[in-house]
Amino acid sequence: MAYFDAASTEPLHPAAREALITALDAGAADPARLYGAARRSRLLLERARAEAAEAIGARPDEVSFTSSGTQAVHLGVLGTLLGRRRAGRRMVTGAVEHSSVLAAGAAHEREGGTVEVVGVGLTGRVDPAEYAAAVAVEGTALACLQTANHEVGTLQPVAEAAEACRAAGVPLLVDAAQTLGRLPVPPGWSVLAGSAHKWGGPAGVGLLVVRKGTRWRSPLPEDERERRRVPGFENVPAAVAAVAALRARIVEAAEENARLSALVDRIRAEVPRLVPDVEVVGEPVDRAPHIVTFSCLYVAGEAILTELDRVGFAVSSGSSCSASTLRPSHVLEAMGVLTHGNVRVSLPRGASGADVDRFLSVLPGIVRRIRESVGVRSS
Amino acid sequence: MAGMRRPEAGEAPPPAPALTIDALGRKCPIPIIMLAEQINSVPLNAVVSVLADDPAAFTDVPAWCRLKSHHHVGTHELPQGGWAIHVRRNY
Numbered sequence A: 001m002a003y004f005d006a007a008s009t010e011p012l013h014p015a016a017r018e019a020l021i022t023a024l025d026a027g028a029a030d031p032a033r034l035y036g037a038a039r040r041s042r043l044l045l046e047r048a049r050a051e052a053a054e055a056i057g058a059r060p061d062e063v064s065f066t067s068s069g070t071q072a073v074h075l076g077v078l079g080t081l082l083g084r085r086r087a088g089r090r091m092v093t094g095a096v097e098h099s100s101v102l103a104a105g106a107a108h109e110r111e112g113g114t115v116e117v118v119g120v121g122l123t124g125r126v127d128p129a130e131y132a133a134a135v136a137v138e139g140t141a142l143a144c145l146q147t148a149n150h151e152v153g154t155l156q157p158v159a160e161a162a163e164a165c166r167a168a169g170v171p172l173l174v175d176a177a178q179t180l181g182r183l184p185v186p187p188g189w190s191v192l193a194g195s196a197h198k199w200g201g202p203a204g205v206g207l208l209v210v211r212k213g214t215r216w217r218s219p220l221p222e223d224e225r226e227r228r229r230v231p232g233f234e235n236v237p238a239a240v241a242a243v244a245a246l247r248a249r250i251v252e253a254a255e256e257n258a259r260l261s262a263l264v265d266r267i268r269a270e271v272p273r274l275v276p277d278v279e280v281v282g283e284p285v286d287r288a289p290h291i292v293t294f295s296c297l298y299v300a301g302e303a304i305l306t307e308l309d310r311v312g313f314a315v316s317s318g319s320s321c322s323a324s325t326l327r328p329s330h331v332l333e334a335m336g337v338l339t340h341g342n343v344r345v346s347l348p349r350g351a352s353g354a355d356v357d358r359f360l361s362v363l364p365g366i367v368r369r370i371r372e373s374v375g376v377r378s379s
Numbered sequence B: 001m002a003g004m005r006r007p008e009a010g011e012a013p014p015p016a017p018a019l020t021i022d023a024l025g026r027k028c029p030i031p032i033i034m035l036a037e038q039i040n041s042v043p044l045n046a047v048v049s050v051l052a053d054d055p056a057a058f059t060d061v062p063a064w065c066r067l068k069s070h071h072h073v074g075t076h077e078l079p080q081g082g083w084a085i086h087v088r089r090n091y
Helices: A014-026 A036-056 A069-083 A099-110 A128-135 A158-168 A236-274 A301-310 A330-335 A353-373 B030-041 B055-068
Strands: A063-066 A090-094 A114-118 A140-146 A172-175 A191-195 A206-210 A278-281 A291-296 A342-346 B019-023 B047-052 B071-077 B083-088
Touching: A014 A036, A014 A236, A036 A063, A036 A206, A036 A236, A063 A069, A069 A099, A069 A140, A069 A172, A069 A191, A069 A206, A090 A099, A090 A128, A099 A114, A099 A140, A099 A172, A114 A128, A128 A140, A128 A158, A140 A158, A158 A172, A236 A278, A236 A291, A236 A353, A301 A342, A301 A353, A330 B055, B019 B030, B030 B047, B030 B055, B047 B055, B055 B071, B055 B083
Parallel strands: A090 A114, A090 A140, A140 A172, A172 A191, B019 B047
Antiparallel strands: A063 A206, A191 A206, A278 A291, A291 A342, B047 B083, B071 B083
């Protein structure tokens, strides 16, 4: 089977597997206790924290391990809004952020706060000037922006947004879930969120990084763990494995990005040539190296996924029929591109050119057969 | 985003649809397939009104117009839910 759904979850990196197996025993004790095994566990956790900090460009005491990327975003958004309550209750976000950001915004609105959503153009990128204007409005407590979009791969203008936030004195939360371990973290953020299973670490580990000097208060009941930022017993073995994968990915990044990006370029070029009535969406150049998304007219996304699965390809779709909700992807909606017939290919580390070639060879027939079954002729 | 568009004050009222396609209750891509099948049955520059209540149609009909170089005239909410999405045949 060819696994092309890395943007959902990246297969466990060998470095993470090895670290996890070792740390399952070495990091089993409670890192908050004082006996020898506990000290060893704490040492592992603090080393992982220091290494994560170094990889990100932060200080160790700014880094917390969470139980997921979603939890990191929820705590980052709500905690910063709470810490900045005296500055205002307004949150600014891009329209194509991950649902965890938008859901945290909705929770903020239910508590009486406001959320301004900055729209995106056809390629899914927020306009830096529009974003800067939104951030400059009096009473803005927090601005959020992703590094790259999880559905279409488009890179967001984080550096420009950070500059606008700095000028306005507003903290910027950057959701780096799709790029940590792949691309350098853009400078200028105040809060950073990430998710280990997106870079080849185990599931159940997220990163929340809060810069010194950023006002932050936990929106959850008090707990001593993770410097009072994240409640609950730390998963030391998983944190150790997550950071091992992060470091390994960063070492491999330049070479593997170039290779995967060339495969994505091939898909971007070949799909419209091989399949009639297809739109490849997202930024063609300013994009994450591993993600490409296209929509096929007159075809249900679910039908393509099912047929691709049958011939051994795991991909995902933002079409409503294949999602758990009845609504199509908010990302595709906000971009104003076709929401039906949508296919996202996201290449994991090691994805082979031969598998991409085979994908390109089976796709045209699959789309043609589905169209014929609903009475649509295509050349 | 491909949003609602209502005529500005002073703007000429949109031409009455030459054809109404009732795709209410139909899931995308069916409304788009119906539109593609029937657009050539109206004269050039005539307007087709697609009635649809699948949320995907709200985005997908204007996106189809962009891809197929037809013109999305506007989208109007229906009292019973859903939209009348007006498309002008360009060629």
